[in-house]
Amino acid sequence: MMYTQIPELRPDTPLLDAIDAPEQLKNLDLAELQTLAAELRAYILYAAGQSGGHFGANLGVIELTVALHRILDTPRDRLVWDVGHQAYPHKVLTGRRERLPTIRSKNGLAAFPARDESEFDTFGVGHSSTSISAALGMSLALRYQQQQARVACVIGDGAMTAGMAFEAMNDAVQHQADLLVVLNDNDMSISGSVGGLAHHLSGLWQNGLYVHVHDDGTPEVRQRPNWDFRARKPTSDHFKVNTDNLFKAIGFEYFGPVDGHDLPELLRVLNALKDRKGCRLLHVYTTKGKGFTPAEQDQIGYHAIAKLGANKLGAVSTKYASHKPVKYSDVFGQFLCDQAALDSRLLAITPAMCEGSGMVEFAKRYPDRFFDVAIAEQHALTLAAGMACEGIKPVVAIYSTFLQRGYDQLIHDICLQNLDVTFGIDRAGLVGEDGATHAGTFDYAFMRTLPNLVIMAPKDENECRQMLHTAYQHPGPAAVRYPRGAGVGSKIEETFTALPIGKAEVLATFNVDHPQQIAFLAFGSRTTVTLEAAAQLAETGLGITVVNMRFIKPLDTALLEQLAQTHQAFVTVEEHAVMAGAGSAVNEALHQMLIIKPVLNLGLSDRFLAHGEHGEMLKEEGLDAAGISRSVSAFLSKLAAL
Ligand SMILES: Cc1ncc(C[n+]2csc(CCOP(=O)(O)OP(=O)(O)O)c2C)c(N)n1
Ligand SMILES: CC(=O)[C@@H](O)[C@H](O)COP(=O)(O)O
Numbered sequence: 001m002m003y004t005q006i007p008e009l010r011p012d013t014p015l016l017d018a019i020d021a022p023e024q025l026k027n028l029d030l031a032e033l034q035t036l037a038a039e040l041r042a043y044i045l046y047a048a049g050q051s052g053g054h055f056g057a058n059l060g061v062i063e064l065t066v067a068l069h070r071i072l073d074t075p076r077d078r079l080v081w082d083v084g085h086q087a088y089p090h091k092v093l094t095g096r097r098e099r100l101p102t103i104r105s106k107n108g109l110a111a112f113p114a115r116d117e118s119e120f121d122t123f124g125v126g127h128s129s130t131s132i133s134a135a136l137g138m139s140l141a142l143r144y145q146q147q148q149a150r151v152a153c154v155i156g157d158g159a160m161t162a163g164m165a166f167e168a169m170n171d172a173v174q175h176q177a178d179l180l181v182v183l184n185d186n187d188m189s190i191s192g193s194v195g196g197l198a199h200h201l202s203g204l205w206q207n208g209l210y211v212h213v214h215d216d217g218t219p220e221v222r223q224r225p226n227w228d229f230r231a232r233k234p235t236s237d238h239f240k241v242n243t244d245n246l247f248k249a250i251g252f253e254y255f256g257p258v259d260g261h262d263l264p265e266l267l268r269v270l271n272a273l274k275d276r277k278g279c280r281l282l283h284v285y286t287t288k289g290k291g292f293t294p295a296e297q298d299q300i301g302y303h304a305i306a307k308l309g310a311n312k313l314g315a316v317s318t319k320y321a322s323h324k325p326v327k328y329s330d331v332f333g334q335f336l337c338d339q340a341a342l343d344s345r346l347l348a349i350t351p352a353m354c355e356g357s358g359m360v361e362f363a364k365r366y367p368d369r370f371f372d373v374a375i376a377e378q379h380a381l382t383l384a385a386g387m388a389c390e391g392i393k394p395v396v397a398i399y400s401t402f403l404q405r406g407y408d409q410l411i412h413d414i415c416l417q418n419l420d421v422t423f424g425i426d427r428a429g430l431v432g433e434d435g436a437t438h439a440g441t442f443d444y445a446f447m448r449t450l451p452n453l454v455i456m457a458p459k460d461e462n463e464c465r466q467m468l469h470t471a472y473q474h475p476g477p478a479a480v481r482y483p484r485g486a487g488v489g490s491k492i493e494e495t496f497t498a499l500p501i502g503k504a505e506v507l508a509t510f511n512v513d514h515p516q517q518i519a520f521l522a523f524g525s526r527t528t529v530t531l532e533a534a535a536q537l538a539e540t541g542l543g544i545t546v547v548n549m550r551f552i553k554p555l556d557t558a559l560l561e562q563l564a565q566t567h568q569a570f571v572t573v574e575e576h577a578v579m580a581g582a583g584s585a586v587n588e589a590l591h592q593m594l595i596i597k598p599v600l601n602l603g604l605s606d607r608f609l610a611h612g613e614h615g616e617m618l619k620e621e622g623l624d625a626a627g628i629s630r631s632v633s634a635f636l637s638k639l640a641a642l
């Protein structure tokens with residue numbers, strides 16, 4: 001059945017409603033399993049409308065999930081999902097049906113599989129391309145401990161592009177591990193899938209052959225039936241191969257492709273392969289968004305959806321807005337286009353996050369200057385380094401959380417050689433509904449120790465634009481980190497103005513005639529609320545200065561020295577782990593200057609913060625205006641009692 005609308009009312013799903021654990025699937029006949037799959041699709045559609053979240057990938061794996069849970073004996077058999085954005089049907093079949101509409105909200109189900117949520121979630125995930133390594137680890141550990149259990153993982157064609165997936169396959173063959181890898185190939189990443197692997201997979205389709213699986217698991221090359229799939233990526237004859245493909249070449253036994261929506265065939269093939277020994281790869285073709293016409297037609301747009309009736313910009317504080325708030329990723333995209341128009345040396349790189357990073361317009365206007373390198377963060381950074389060696393000025397757009405993957409490349413390939421690479425670090429700070437796997441709350445800590453790297457964080461949209469320009473002008477590595485979502489509604493100046501490196505901005509001084517008690521040092525996204533908190537505290541007559549620090553590295557130590565002479569104490573505020581963050585950088589600087597002053601560091605507490613609404617999470621962490629002024633009042637009371 002094809003849907004054209006997301007239902008607002010819960011559909012009737014009598015068979016699904018009776019399933020509380022996957023073992024119950026063993027009692028269903030084929031017709032019932034097909035009914036179950038249809039009900040599951042209807043329910044996922046409804047629940048995703050209630051919660052928002054990842055969408056197309058879930059509709060694409062309905063039949064695969066039913067088949068895997070029917071054939072395997074989970075949780076005894078280990079089933080590992082890659083990324084985990086497609087695990088909604090898995091959550092439903094493993095006892096979490098009624099909670100699915102709560103997914104991604106506070107105290108609701110996590111956005112991805114999580115070990116502490118269910119024994120069926122064998123491995124916590126969110127970042128891609130970890131599944132084969134994790135499954136291999138499980139398989140080898142089981143073998144070593146002489147335990148009998150099957151191990152299977154499901155990895156998408158997008159996730160398969162990352163180095164980790166290849167590292168794991170290489171190792172799996174070395175150990176002749178018993179491992180079933182299901183390659184869920186829908187010819188899509190978030191954007192269209194790109195690169196040699198994508199063309200290789202299309203070349204496999206073009207050859208018109210497939211590796212049939214006999215009931216006893218033995219392979220046979222056959223003519224492929226003419227499945228009704230979305231046209232695959234057009235590719236040249238160069239990529240046309242017979243079934244002797246990359247996976248086979250590396251040492252896996254290769255089977256398929258199989259129509260991943262043909263439930264009877266999936267059941268038959270998985271049953272035939274489940275107890276076969278060695279490294280097996282089952283290639284499955286699916287359609288992202290299967291069964292929902294708008295998602296099949298706009299697979300990029302329906303990668304993830306907002307919940308029905310939600311405001312797309314999310315909750316935005318307009319207290320200091322002089323203009324309509326703009327998303328930081330759009331500020332970045334506009335900067336790229338404008339800077340590229342001025343400088344032909346600019347080339348832009350994204351590791352598979354074109355849309356999220358705001359690069360769609362740039363890619364359209366400058367296709368020969370836009371590089372989507374697939375899910376390959378490490379490569380993205382060293383690619384930029386190589387370009388910089390040749391006089392290019394590369395700009396890397398990367399989410400803070402995914403930059404973690406490229407840390408060695410940042411150190412060894414970029415900073416150590418002082419190469420001129422600009423970073424637009426998006427989704428810095430808490431990201432809300434995606435939760436801890438995607439939080440960008442460690443980047444100051446891991447970046448600020450690196451020599452040569454300039455690090456900035458803007459207080460608003462215009463400053464973000466000007467900082468990106470400053471980073472671009474700077475003849476060495478420089479990063480601007482900005483949060484998910486919209487800014488505060490500042491006027492965006494079209495003209496580029498480079499900021500003086502390492503210079504902070506004094507934003508406001510309250511009660512100038514009074515002795516100055518607090519110097520607030522605000523970093524990035526928390527600057528405006530710090531100003532709000534200061535204004536509240538100033539009502540009691542406190543002398544307060546508020547500084548927008550702008551630079552995490554180099555810090556404006558001259559200003560710190562000056563403020564130390566006139567203020568009783570410092571308060572640092574940042575949307576980053578409080579430990580080893582920007583506040584710690586201030587502490588170190590004061591220490592080195594032999595300045596002994598009370599300092600209160602406000603930031604995110606030392607734990608992984610679960611998913612929830614971004615604003616709510618900040619409030620809980622005491623990083624809204626009220627929380628900041630509460631903490632400062634308590635701090636002042638302690639100081640007074642000394
Ligand atoms: C290391 C890392 N980089 C980027 C992402 C963002 N991301 C999430 S899903 C996805 C596309 C994955 O494509 P595929 O594995 O083919 O799954 P599909 O959505 O097509 O089912 C990307 C790029 C991520 N989760 N992890
Ligand atoms: C699963 C994944 O990694 C992405 O789909 C991520 O959820 C995107 O996040 P944004 O919505 O912030 O782009």
Ligand SMILES: [Mg+2]
Pocket residue numbers: 156157158159184185186187188189
């Ligand atoms: Mg895919």
